[in-house]
Amino acid sequence: MSDAPSTSATRAAGPDPAGSGPGGPHGSTPEAKITSPQTKKKTVVRPGDRIFSSLASGSAVLVSVIIAAIAVFLVWRAVPALQRNTVNFLTSRDWITQDIEAMAFGVLDLFQVTVLVSMFALVLAMPVALGIAIFLTSYCPERIKKALAYVIDLLAAVPSIVYGLWGMLVLAPFLRPIAEFLNTNLGWFPLFATGSGSIIGGGTIFTAGIVLAVMILPTIAAVSREVFVQTPTAHIEAALALGATRWEVVKTTVIPFGKSGYVSGSMLGLGRALGETMALYLILRTTSEAFSWSLFDGGATIASKIALGYAEFNNNIQAGAYIAAGLVLFVLTFVVNAAARMIVAGKKD
Numbered sequence: 211m212s213d214a215p216s217t218s219a220t221r222a223a224g225p226d227p228a229g230s231g232p233g234g235p236h237g238s239t240p241e242a243k244i245t246s247p248q249t250k251k252k253t254v255v256r257p258g259d260r261i262f263s264s265l266a267s268g269s270a271v272l273v274s275v276i277i278a279a280i281a282v283f284l285v286w287r288a289v290p291a292l293q294r295n296t297v298n299f300l301t302s303r304d305w306i307t308q309d310i311e312a313m314a315f316g317v318l319d320l321f322q323v324t325v326l327v328s329m330f331a332l333v334l335a336m337p338v339a340l341g342i343a344i345f346l347t348s349y350c351p352e353r354i355k356k357a358l359a360y361v362i363d364l365l366a367a368v369p370s371i372v373y374g375l376w377g378m379l380v381l382a383p384f385l386r387p388i389a390e391f392l393n394t395n396l397g398w399f400p401l402f403a404t405g406s407g408s409i410i411g412g413g414t415i416f417t418a419g420i421v422l423a424v425m426i427l428p429t430i431a432a433v434s435r436e437v438f439v440q441t442p443t444a445h446i447e448a449a450l451a452l453g454a455t456r457w458e459v460v461k462t463t464v465i466p467f468g469k470s471g472y473v474s475g476s477m478l479g480l481g482r483a484l485g486e487t488m489a490l491y492l493i494l495r496t497t498s499e500a501f502s503w504s505l506f507d508g509g510a511t512i513a514s515k516i517a518l519g520y521a522e523f524n525n526n527i528q529a530g531a532y533i534a535a536g537l538v539l540f541v542l543t544f545v546v547n548a549a550a551r552m553i554v555a556g557k558k559d
Contacts, residue, residue, distance in 0.1 A: 284537040291315075291530030299534060303500055307519070310527040317512065317535050319501045323415065324511040324539070326503060327490065328483040330419035331426060336476050338423075339430035343472070346431075347438040348460050359435065366428040374492030377421035382412025382493070389416055393506060405504035406497040413495030416505040421489055426479035433478060437471025438464050470554045477550030481543055487513040512539045 294313045297304055302316025346359055389409045396402040407414035445463045454462065465472075490511050496518070497508040510518060512535050522528040 281537075281540065284533055284540060287526070287530050288534035288537050289530075291527050292534055294527060295531075305515075305531075307522060307528045307531045310525065313527075313531065315531045315534075317538050319509060320512045320515050320535060321538060321542075322501050322503070323494075323507070323509040324484060324513070324542070326505075326507075327415045327419050327422060327494075327511060328480060330415065330505065331422035331483050332476065332480050334420065334423035335427045335430055335479060339427055339434055339475070339479075340472065342427075342431040343434035343438050343468075344460055344464070346435050347441075348456060348464060362428050362431055364428075365424065366432070368425075370425065370486060370488045371492070373421055373425055374489035377417055377489065377493045378412070381421060382417045385417055385420065386410065386412060389414070389506065392416075400503055401505050403502065403504045403506070405502055405507035406499035407495055407506050407508035409506055411495065413493060413508055414506045415494070415509070418490050418493045419505070421493060422483050422486060425486065425489065426483050429482060430472075430475045430479040433475025434468065434472045437468035437475075441467045473553050474550060477546060477553075480546055484539065484543055484546065485513055486511075487517050490514045491517045512536065 291307075291313065292299060294310060295315060296312065297314045297316055299316055301318055302314065303319045304314045304316055305320075306312075306314045342362060346355055350358060386409065389412075392402045393404060393409060397404060405414065441464045445467070446459055449459045449463050491514040494510055494514060495508040496510050499508075501507055501509055516532045516536055519528075519532050522532070
């Protein structure tokens, strides 16, 4: 009888057998429950991470400030010349800047030549660059892949003035029979109609566009190749396991995976084509005739026109006319980049 109360008291003073006490199977102590969430919220920021984050943010801000400063400079220097312009700058074909009291200059023909020669070069370069990228990533033997890729990349290292000399002295005579054939047999089509340029001399958009295509080819091919090579191996192996041929693997896995990079590389090449100066300066022959959207027209792009007018840069008003044309080119490149981003964003799965 005397042992029962002591046993009952001992059990009452001990831990809850159901496990509701701090030492039971339902969890840790109350102190652990309070401090655990606080411990998880604490993140350690290393000095290296903080420095790298600051440098990255500063670089982005610096580039944005530089671009904005360039835009402000172009507008500031172009406004005085535009105020003296007696014709519509965007729709006029004239370019008379010798007399600052009677200036008449417009960018219409320059803009049209720039767009046509750049688009012609892009149409020629894109399929060739796609074929090069596919060959190097899916078909080329390993023993020559690196060497061939290196040779193609070397095309980007050739100075533009060398391309211009090559196009004027070597390529133009070679292309003369082809140009004459196209003009004779397809002259009914506006692109191949007789234009303001000389087919015999070769100083036409046709010659300039082919040279420009060779210049932007390594850029498009390099970007496309780097994207295609990142195609997941599991996707390729799955296609092969289903019995797909090598071309079917490329068509169903490699190209869909890398199409955004291919478009981005093409727009990057187009950006270079729009701003190319020296090669087109040497090849294209200026003319006073109106631009007719023929590949056998002469003329000048915005960039080559600025290079042609360097002798007038000692006068701020005359220089302002060329700076106004440069502002149009500046805006055009922004439009191209924005369009490229929209296309790439639309192609994402």
